[in-house]
Amino acid sequence: MSAITGAQQRDFRTENDSLGEVRVPSAVLWGAQTQRSLEHFSIGHDLIPREMIAAYATLKKAAANANHAGKQLDDSKHRLIVETCDEILSGQHAEMFPLHVWMTGSGTQFNMNVNEVISNRCCQLAGTAIGSKKPVHPNDHVNMSQSSNDSFPTAMNIAAAVNVKERRICLTTMSSASTTH
Numbered sequence: 001m002s003a004i005t006g007a008q009q010r011d012f013r014t015e016n017d018s019l020g021e022v023r024v025p026s027a028v029l030w031g032a033q034t035q036r037s038l039e040h041f042s043i044g045h046d047l048i049p050r051e052m053i054a055a056y057a058t059l060k061k062a063a064a065n066a067n068h069a070g071k072q073l074d075d076s077k078h079r080l081i082v083e084t085c086d087e088i089l090s091g092q093h094a095e096m097f098p099l100h101v102w103m104t105g106s107g108t109q110f111n112m113n114v115n116e117v118i119s120n121r122c123c124q125l126a127g128t129a130i131g132s133k134k135p136v137h138p139n140d141h142v143n144m145s146q147s148s149n150d151s152f153p154t155a156m157n158i159a160a161a162v163n164v165k166e167r168r169i170c171l172t173t174m175s176s177a178s179t180t181h
Contacts, residue, residue: 011027012024015131017031023035026130029117029121029124029130030097030113030116031112031120033112033113033116034098034099034109034112034113034117037099037109037113038098041099041103041109043100043103044102045100046100046102047097047100048097048099048101048110051159053094054089054159054162055158055159056110056111056114057085057088058158059151059154059158060081060118060142061082061085061086061089063145063146064077064078064081064082064085065078067144067145073144076135077135077136080122080125080135081142084118084122084125087121088117093117093121096113097113098113099113106149107151107153107155108148110152111143111148111152112148115138115139115142118138119133119137122135
């Protein structure tokens with residue numbers, strides 16, 4: 001959240017969720033549920049591990065591909081979600097994931113943070129207003145057929161597998177470099 005300036009924090013948009021209206025800084029890609037989590041569950045200073053951002057982007061991209069293949073997600077929404085996930089995987093938008101690791105056990109808030117960021121970035125790419133949930137809705141399209149109780153552990157497994165693979169490659173490279181000297 002440090003990437004947001006004081007002036008940007010004074011500019012808000014109003015978003016709605018099942019609990020009603022909430023003011024969200026206009027410069028951010030997250031939405032109402034992430035904002036509520038920040039306001040009510042900012043416990044400690046430890047953010048969700050950055051590896052989880054990439055893992056969730058991988059998972060959301062795979063879900064979009066599966067939902068598109070199953071004819072549940074149209075071409076346009078699919079393309080927007082995949083493009084946004086690819087941006088996240090390339091390291092873009094990292095500052096849009098400000099939630100603390102101690103907020104929940106099931107990962108629901110982080111799952112919704114990812115859904116909202118993807119939805120709002122899709123809105124930007126489509127030329128619609130952030131927070132409009134058109135053409136891509138965070139629940140109906142990004143989170144389609146997913147549960148936080150399933151997606152959070154899956155993302156943790158993806159993050160762990162990627163981390164193990166990267167460490168193995170690093171150790172293998174270091175080992176082969178030391179034997180050639």
